[in-house]
Amino acid sequence: MDETARELKNFEFTPIGYMKEKQNGKRTNGPISDDDDGIPMRKTRKMSLEDSFNSTRMFNDESQLEETLPRVEKENTNVDKRNLMQELSENAVTSNPLREQQEKLHKLNSENYNLRLKCNSLLKFLNNVTDQGELRKSLGLLDEIQEWKQKFEKLQDANKQLQLSLKAHQESIPSDTKEELERLKERYSKLEEDTKAKVEQNQIKIDMLKSDLNNLNVTLTMKDNDLEEKERKIQRLKSQLEEFDHRGSASLLELERSLDLKNNVIKRLEENLAKLEKLAKDKDNDILEFKRIIKRKDDELSKQSDSQVRYTEQEKAIREKTEEIRRLTERNRALDETINRMNVEHNQLERKIADIQHLKDELEDQKKELALTRTKLKEAEQLSARFQSQIIENTTKNSERTSQRVKEKELEIDNLRDQLQRLRQSHETLLQKAKADNNYELDKMEREILLLKEELKVTEESHQRELETWKSKCDSLNRENERMVHQEVGSIASMKKNLDEKLSEIERLNKLLEQLRFEKSELTEKAIQLQNSKDRYKEELKKVVTKFDHLSKEYVKLRERNETGTDGESSRSLKEKYNTMKQRLLDELKVLQQENLDLERKLMESKGNNLDNATTNGRSNTTSQDRIDYYKLKYHTEVKQNDDLRTMNEYLNRVLRAISQHVRLDLMKIRNEFNTELPTYLAHRNLRAFQRPKFKTIALFVQACVRMKQTALRHRWDQQRIRYLQRKMALEDDRFSW
Structure with missing residues (x-):
């Protein structure tokens, strides 16, 4: 085996070329000897596979590294593979992963922006659509804008009050800020309690109104069911009446008796129907009134919901204000501590000044004493002069005594002069020390005053910036309100159009109801006419029966006569009269049956129209609900897709950072390991065992x-x-x- 093949076996192929296989001498199963020369194994540095270039498990796929690292083919002219950096710098075709990643990021950002626009448009549409598929009525928008303006003015007033309170805080004692903070906290708690109480009261009112509405709906359904039952009874009676009409003349007497009973029942039912119609009218009026109340309450609820949103925003602003007040209180507390410390130092200085004043008073007293001693000295000098003159004049025995006294006085004068000198020196030293301490304290206080002034200036600037930010927020809110006003003008027009359509539909239904009531009254009149005609027919029938009995008797007599052979022509004439009367009665019965059938047909058509209207309304509600479900699903899918793109973007960023970090580390390792000598033993003898994946x-x-x-x-x-x-x-x- 030649040297080149043996060296190549000690390398591992990587996407950028070959690298040395890391060996661990302690993990071999036996001594490794050279195959050719018997050269002992050279000691190599112990390194783990995790530290090598092959340790990037996440990115050792060739398809991933082709885009980020240069590729060096195996068939290079440099056979010994000792100078790979030259080939890497000269022949490698490198890519630009950062530029590609920037392009991908730009594409993802544009897609995210488009998806965000779609989501916002869907959100706006869904926020403006109710569960019945109708646009929300935002009639209270102008009132809301006015309220926002009033709130903005209130905020400006509060801002001015805060500025005034800040100036007062700068000029007054720090207890004012604490009182102001407590007052603001109490005001915030009161406002919060008031809003909670109002919300609870409104919720109670809404629940009461909903319960009343449910009760009214229940009563209305009950009345409707009663009306339907009465109508079914009337229909059944009419059908029975038709059946009785279709029967023969043999059961006419029974029909008349049953008609009497049914007419009484019909009268009672009509009275009940009139009462029920009156109740239905009253209930319709009550329902319309309650609908107006519910509409008003819905508007109030929408306003309250908007006010709740505004309340949350105000609560957020108040929370920010409280946070700012807390920071200001902490700053005020720090300022209070500094002021207290300065007050303590000031008190100490005042005490020192009092001590100095006391020393000055003592100096004045001592000066007075010195003046007294000076006067005494002058008197003593005068006395001494007088005594000397007396000594000169009187050279008597008292001269020794006076001289002794003069000496004593001179000694006393010297002592007093020494004491005065010492007192002057001590007082001068005390004055100098007090002046130095006072100057030092004054300089210290001046420096602290300058620092406090600078801090006050910084706080004023920060407050000014915050005020500017609040003003900008208020301006943005105003612009947003104006935009919403312009946006909602079209929706208000469409809502007005829908409202007009609904009103026209209600008017049409009212007209239809009036028409049905008119038809019902006509039917009742016709029923009364039928009853009268039936009574008349009954009387005629009685007359006909009596005539029939009379004619039957005459017929019997005529038959008897015919049997005897007399009066044939008179019997034939009577028979013809009987047949004509019977035909006339049958024709009238057919006419009455036809009228009953027409009335039934009209009633069924009116019921069919009502059912068609109900089905069309139900179908429109289902279509609007389907449309809402469709847009909700579309919105949720867009949101999920946006989240997936965001996670993919984050993952790609992490992968790029990890790739760049691993590439830098591996390049550093290659530079450090490039000039190390090659091992003389085979690489496959000391490979680490295959690591099994963990259960996790x-x-x-x-x-x-x-x-x-x-x-x-x-x-x-x-x-x-x-x-x-x-x-x-x-x-x-x-x-x-x-």
């Missing part, structure tokens, strides 16, 4: 697969639902387009 990694992989399957199933179900709703809406649009 397998479990995480299985969990990720299960989650991916679940998300895929949910996505597929959502897509199927979206397609179904889309087809359904298209079919509904096609049905109503003509």
